[in-house]
Amino acid sequence: MNQGIAITGMGMISAIGNNVAENYASLIAGKSGISKITKIKTVHENEIMVGEVAATNEELEQQLNLKPNTYSRTPILGILAAREALQQAGITDISSYRTGLISGTTVGGMDKAEQYFYDYFERDTHWAHINGLHAGDSTQKIAEAIGLEKSFVTTISTACSSAANAIMLGARMIKSGELERVVVGGSDCLSKFTINGFKTLMILSDTYNSPFDEDRKGLNLGEAAAFLVLESDDIVAKENRKVLGYVKGYGNANDAFHQTASSENGDGAVLAMEKAFKVAGLAPAAIDYVNAHGTATPNNDLSEGRALQRVFGENVPDFSSTKAYTGHTLAVAAGVEAIYSILALQHNVVYPNLNFKTPMKEFNLVPQTELKKKEIKTVLSNSFGFGGNCSTLIFSKEA
Incomplete structure (x- = not known):
């Protein structure tokens, strides 16, 4: 029988909650986070519905003590979720074991890159946001925020299965002995690019999405970040960890x-x-x-x-x-x-x-x-x- 890999911490932020507890409360209450677009100025704002995280970038930056307008929304969400996961796992010294970060994303820093796209050839004031476009930049910012910038850090971008593949790779690396602990999951924010792209594919719904219903009209895009801490049996035993699941x-x-x-x-x-x-x-x-x-x-x-x-x-x-x-x-x-x-x-x-x-x-x-x-x-x-x-x-x- 296969031995599972222990999950010792979880953290997340989504349209239905700013942490794991709030998300669970919404699930139990049947509370949906789907609404009209409020945080992105787009010509499609009255045509589709989305799952937005309630807080603005400015509010999240204050919560994380970040300088204003230095990070895109993707790493901001990711840092919040990763820190919650580490806190639940009881990890105070992230370097005490061989630890890695594997994060999935599709959008990366797209929200800020598109905001300053028309400045690209005019001035270099927001050049950091243009350079922050690629997926790996978001992962690196999350790694730095949790103290893993010099550890094994990688990004997986396989569209909507990205975080699943991050979890799978993390589990395999622990099994192989390459790492003892891995923070796995992903982060993605809403952007005009994804809204326009999915609108072009004609699979966005103008109402609440209804999975597996005969009259389903399409999906509602959402934004979120979610990370889990995976740890080896040795760490679980040495640190007397509470295991949430495998x-x-x-x-x-x-x-x-x-x-x-x-x-x-x-x-x-x-x-x-x-x-x-x-x-x-x-x-x-x-x-x-x-x-x-x-x-x-x-x-x-x-x-x-x-x-x-x-x-x-x-x-x-x-x-x-x-x-x-x-x-x-x-x-x-x-x-x-x-x-x-x-x-x-x-x-x-x-x-x-x-x-x-x-x-x-x-x-x-x-x-x-x-x-x-x-x-x-x-x-x-x-x-x-x-x-x-x-x-x-x-x-x-x-x-």
Whole structure:
């Protein structure tokens, strides 16, 4: 039987909460964070709905004691989440063990780079924001803020499966002995670039997204940051850590079907889930809850639904998508949903799939629509990205 990797800390900020506790309270209350755009000036502000973090950059900068207008929103959110995760883990000296940071992002510093784009050839006043465009810059800023600038630091950008792959890589590095502790997850903010890009793809909704519903209209973009602390068994024993849960299994595959669409039969998703089961040493019957990718787009929900049926047959476990709460937070979605999965394990709950009314005509799959209390020992979480990059994580209460 596979030994899982211990999770000892979690931190996050999203449209439904400024920390893990607030996020959980919103999940239990069925409180969505989806609203009209208020923080970005765009011609689409009255056409779509998004999941915005409530605080402004200025408010977050004051909270972190940062100089005004020095960081883009992505690392600001990431620093908040990473610090919360380290605090919960009880880590006061981050250099006491071989520690790394693996962060997923798609936007990077895009929000500030686009703000000062037209100044690019005129003046160099905001050159730091132009240089901060790339994804790795955001990760480095987070690393510096938590004291890891001279450690193993890397960025994963595999679209919407980025944070899942960050968690998977972190677990593998601990298993291999390369690192003893890894901070894993991701951070992404909203920007005009992503709004315009997804608008062009015609998959944004002008109302509240409704995963797995026959009448779903598309996704709501969101912003968030979420990080988990993974630690080796040796650290857990030496430091007497409280273990929140375990990364039990993981799998990554590519269905090589289309640049932005998943295959209609969910080939990549099936392969990712099968790999995760193999790593975990578990059978599908062991899963008590599936936190689905569930973007509420016509393509994803059809593809993922068929994949679930192929893997679980007639016995698909309780499942729901939590993107109706937060919106689709792109690279960090799997980090957000990893924390939600661990919270489900801790509190023995299945979250409701908000806004669901009508089953899809292609199959008779109905997500959990009300908060459900049940014994949960194992949770499977799916994350599928553009380019066909499909990842599955399995979390458990026991190693």
